[in-house]
Structure formats: C-alpha cells, structure tokens
Amino acid sequence: MADSLRVFRYSLSTALILKCLQIQLGVIGSIGICTLSPAKSQAAEPHHNEKSASALTEPATKINSLPAEQFSDITGEFPRQYLQVEESSLKSVLKTHALLRTENLELSKPSLYRLEPIPILMAAPENFNPDLRLPPVLPKLPENSSPPTTSPKPETPDAVLESIYTDYRYDTDNFGQTNLFIEPTVQFRLRNGNKIFIKTGFNFFEQRGVESIINYPLQVGWQGKIGQVTLQTAAGVDVFNRLPKAINFNAKVDTPISSPQLSPSGKLLSIVVLSANLEQGPYKSNARTLDNQITAWRFGPDLYWQIDRHTSLFLSLRLGNYNDGNSEVQTFSRLERKLGQFSLAANLFTWSYERDLERTSGYFSPLDFLVYNAELAWQGNITNFLSCRLAANLGRQRLKGEFDNANTYQTRCTVKLSPNLEADLGYSFSNVRNQDTGESAYTGNSLTGQMRVKF
Numbered sequence: 001m002a003d004s005l006r007v008f009r010y011s012l013s014t015a016l017i018l019k020c021l022q023i024q025l026g027v028i029g030s031i032g033i034c035t036l037s038p039a040k041s042q043a044a045e046p047h048h049n050e051k052s053a054s055a056l057t058e059p060a061t062k063i064n065s066l067p068a069e070q071f072s073d074i075t076g077e078f079p080r081q082y083l084q085v086e087e088s089s090l091k092s093v094l095k096t097h098a099l100l101r102t103e104n105l106e107l108s109k110p111s112l113y114r115l116e117p118i119p120i121l122m123a124a125p126e127n128f129n130p131d132l133r134l135p136p137v138l139p140k141l142p143e144n145s146s147p148p149t150t151s152p153k154p155e156t157p158d159a160v161l162e163s164i165y166t167d168y169r170y171d172t173d174n175f176g177q178t179n180l181f182i183e184p185t186v187q188f189r190l191r192n193g194n195k196i197f198i199k200t201g202f203n204f205f206e207q208r209g210v211e212s213i214i215n216y217p218l219q220v221g222w223q224g225k226i227g228q229v230t231l232q233t234a235a236g237v238d239v240f241n242r243l244p245k246a247i248n249f250n251a252k253v254d255t256p257i258s259s260p261q262l263s264p265s266g267k268l269l270s271i272v273v274l275s276a277n278l279e280q281g282p283y284k285s286n287a288r289t290l291d292n293q294i295t296a297w298r299f300g301p302d303l304y305w306q307i308d309r310h311t312s313l314f315l316s317l318r319l320g321n322y323n324d325g326n327s328e329v330q331t332f333s334r335l336e337r338k339l340g341q342f343s344l345a346a347n348l349f350t351w352s353y354e355r356d357l358e359r360t361s362g363y364f365s366p367l368d369f370l371v372y373n374a375e376l377a378w379q380g381n382i383t384n385f386l387s388c389r390l391a392a393n394l395g396r397q398r399l400k401g402e403f404d405n406a407n408t409y410q411t412r413c414t415v416k417l418s419p420n421l422e423a424d425l426g427y428s429f430s431n432v433r434n435q436d437t438g439e440s441a442y443t444g445n446s447l448t449g450q451m452r453v454k455f
Helices: 002-010 012-056 090-094 287-291
Strands: 159-173 178-190 195-199 202-207 210-226 229-240 246-256 268-282 295-308 311-322 327-339 342-353 369-381 386-399 402-418 421-430 444-454
Antiparallel strands (some): 159 444, 195 210, 202 210, 268 295, 327 342, 421 444
C-alpha cells in the first residue's frame, strides 16, 4: 500500500491507470452479481417444486364413509374411508358372505370409498373432534418491531376438483342371474371444506325369463360438518332403457357419543360413533325386481365401538318398507380382533320379511333367515406398490328351518400406480343364499374393482 502511495506521488500517469482498473473491476463485479442472482433464484425453485409435489402425497382424511351401498360383502373390517369418517360403506363389510343383494342399503360410506376396508374412525379421529386440530404456534415478534408485511394470497376458488373414483362390480350365480355396476363419482371440495359429489354410470341386469334392463343412475350429493356431527345427503334419478324413471334419495348422520382416546403416538384407542341412515329408491336386486318396479324405504341406526386399538364392535339395524306392501327387518353384528397382519372376526346376520313375495315381486324375501360364521383374514404388503387381503368365512345358514353350510372365500389387492393413482381388484366366491333355490345348491361369484385418482 505504501509503495502505491509513492507511485501516486511521483507518477500521475500511474494513478490514472489505477483509476481505470478500479472502474473496470467495478463493472465486472456488477455483471457477476447480476449473473449469479438468477442462478440463485433458479436454485431455490427446485426446492419449492419439491415441496409442492410432496404436498400431493399427503393423505386426505374423509368421512363417509364409504359411496352408498347395500348389504353385500361381509369383509373383515369396517368400511375404509368411514373417516373420510369418507366416502367404504358396509357394502364391503356385509358382502364378504354375500348374505344378500340389498344393493340399496347403505350402512357406512366414506367420501372416497375404497374396497380395502379399514377400521371405522381410525383413519382420522379429528374428523369427529375438531378440538384436536390445534392451531400452529406463532413465533413471538421482537419488542418494538412491526409485523412483517406479507404479499396478498391468491383468491381461493369456490370449488376444487379433489378426486375421481370409479366403482366396478360384476355378480353372477349358477341360476343365470347377472348384475353389472359401473359407477364413476366426481368429488369437489368447496371453499368452506364441505364436499360435493356427482355420480353417474352404467348398470346392467340380466336374468332367465326376463328381458335385460339397462340403468343409468345420476345422483348429486353433499357432505359437511356441524360441530362434531357429519351430515351426508344425496338425491338423483335412475333412468332405464325400458322402464319409467325413478327418484332416489339417501341421507346419513354420524356423531360421536364418546370422546376419542388417543395413544401418546396419536393413534386412536377408543371411540363410540352412532349413525342414522335413511334411503329410498329402486330395489336393484335383479332384473325381475326392477321389471316389477319395486321401490323401498330403508332406515335405521349403526353403532361402531372401537373397544381398544385392536378390537372393534359393529352393530346395525335396518327396517324396510316396500311399495308392494311388504316390510323387512335386518340386523348385523360383527366383533373383530386384530393380531398383527391377521384378524379374527365373528359375524351374525338375521333377515326377516312380513311376507315371502319372491315369486311375484322377484326379490329374496325370507320369513326367517339366519347366517353366522367365523372369519380368518390376512392383510399385508406384497411389494412396495402391491398390498393384498385374503379372507375365509366358515359358518352355517338357516332358511325355512333347515340348516346348511355357509362359506365365503375372498381376495382383494390394491395396486399403487402412482402417488395420485391406485386401483383395487377383488374376487369372492360364496354359497350363502340370496334367493330361494329349493333343494338346489347355490353358488355366487363377485368380481369387484375401483380406480381412484386424486388431484
């Protein structure tokens, strides 16, 4: 530095040269800063995008169970997405035994119904207790400081497409009866957190001695919460290729009657939930029943009790009134215990009608029908993207005072095609009656599936 000063004193030309160099270095430095700044912002963008992508994989909780269903499959667990409790439905629970084809009786259904059922209410207990949703802790601002200014948030749209799921079911038996259901459902989430559902589809019914029938269902539904109570309702119309149009309607109310008990890790240990159900519409049992334009009102309560982390009890009662003057009473009970990837369950089902009108109206209407069985199931991951469930039900059934074996074998697998896309495929075989076959043996097969897309 001293040498430079000496040079400056003795050489004016040298000072001018240094001044020029200083200016050039300043220009070069400015250009470098401008060049590095975009690179820095670009380097921050991948982190931002990564966070957005990860947000897509966050699980969504939902209630209601399950999309609307029938007593059809007594699987080993309570409907999934009862927490959705969102769109399974006891349709999955009640037809592992294929006890009957009361297709229109919805027991429980999450917003996004999944063929693989989960214990009701276990997926998201906070859906029934909003107090569990604690607000984030805000950092304290330094004294004598003003809060930082924030840029205005983009306006939230009134409705956002949340998911699309398509249910598929193909039922056949050894007496020439075939039922096919293909029903896609589009789900929207409103700005206030409520949900809107639009369901349509294509259904086909074939039976010996009856001209086949095609059905195009259309239904619009709503789901929301008032305090701890979850409400779900839907209404629509069924259009047929050769029958008059028919109106359909259903409503469901879920409310906890005990506070959820949670483990230190946040898992649900105990809760009791009471549900009330109401449904009206065509009785989609078979082609002959539809040809006779049979409709039914069904209503009744459900009670689910998560006794402890691995034990649950489900009770259901349904009363029905038909437009042909008949009436029915159905009860279903299920006690389940989980043992790691295995589970044991005991099921009891009763069904009785005031009159047996199967020959005239076409639907199975036993005066006294009883089914009880024990179920052993296994469920686990085969690979990172494939999980399956295998179940066997062994028991007895009584019809017109005569007992017979009642067995059902079922398998179901879920394939995760991507974080936002997965599909279910299941098959079940059962000899539990859903019609009066006299002395002849009955066997039924069901192929079920569902495709789910999240947005």
